[in-house]
Amino acid sequence: xxxxxxxxxxxxxxxxxxxxxxxxxxxxxxxxxxxxxxxxxxxxxxxxxxxxxxxxxxxxxxxxxxxxxxxxxxxxxxxxxxxxxxxxxxxxxxxxxxxxxxxxxxxxxxxxxxxxxxxxxxxxxxxxxxxxxxxxxxxxxxxxxxxxxxxxx
Numbered sequence: 001x002x003x004x005x006x007x008x009x010x011x012x013x014x015x016x017x018x019x020x021x022x023x024x025x026x027x028x029x030x031x032x033x034x035x036x037x038x039x040x041x042x043x044x045x046x047x048x049x050x051x052x053x054x055x056x057x058x059x060x061x062x063x064x065x066x067x068x069x070x071x072x073x074x075x076x077x078x079x080x081x082x083x084x085x086x087x088x089x090x091x092x093x094x095x096x097x098x099x100x101x102x103x104x105x106x107x108x109x110x111x112x113x114x115x116x117x118x119x120x121x122x123x124x125x126x127x128x129x130x131x132x133x134x135x136x137x138x139x140x141x142x143x144x145x146x147x148x149x150x151x152x153x
Contacts, residue, residue, distance in 0.1 A: 001059075007055075008112055009109060011050075011051045012112070015051070019031050020032060029143070033142055033153075036150065040100075041081065041082070044077045044107070045078070048073065052067070065120070065124075067128075068123065068124050069118050069120045071122060073111035073112065073115050074134070076111055080110060081104060082150075085103060
């Protein structure tokens with residue numbers, strides 16, 4: 001599990017960085033379409049899911065526990081990024097790209113620490129529901145964003 005966690009951190013860091021620039025080359029909804037906080041949350045959801053699907057065949061323990069840990073980690077990582085961004089930018093009155101990048105990397109590390117420790121706050125069945133809701137909301141709000149600053153780039 002330790003190897004998978006280290007590889008996962010590196011894969012999600014790499015995919016998140018790559019995905020940030022992909023929409024200009026390949027306009028697909030899993031890539032951020034603008035510079036909004038909402039769109040940047042895709043840099044967590046989809047790289048985590050891709051890594052989860054890739055590591056599943058190599059994971060020897062309880063796969064439902066792994067799934068619940070991944071979904072919990074995704075929720076916590078997104079919450080850290082959103083909370084951290086609005087806290088520091090609210091205090092400063094502006095945002096700083098370097099801080100945003102560091103915040104992303106720290107949040108991903110915390111998410112993978114949860115996965116490594118097998119921490120979860122939802123059951124397997126609730127994890128499935130949460131993940132489906134997240135995918136639907138990210139899909140819908142990518143094309144039909146509400147008129148809130150969270151969705152504006």
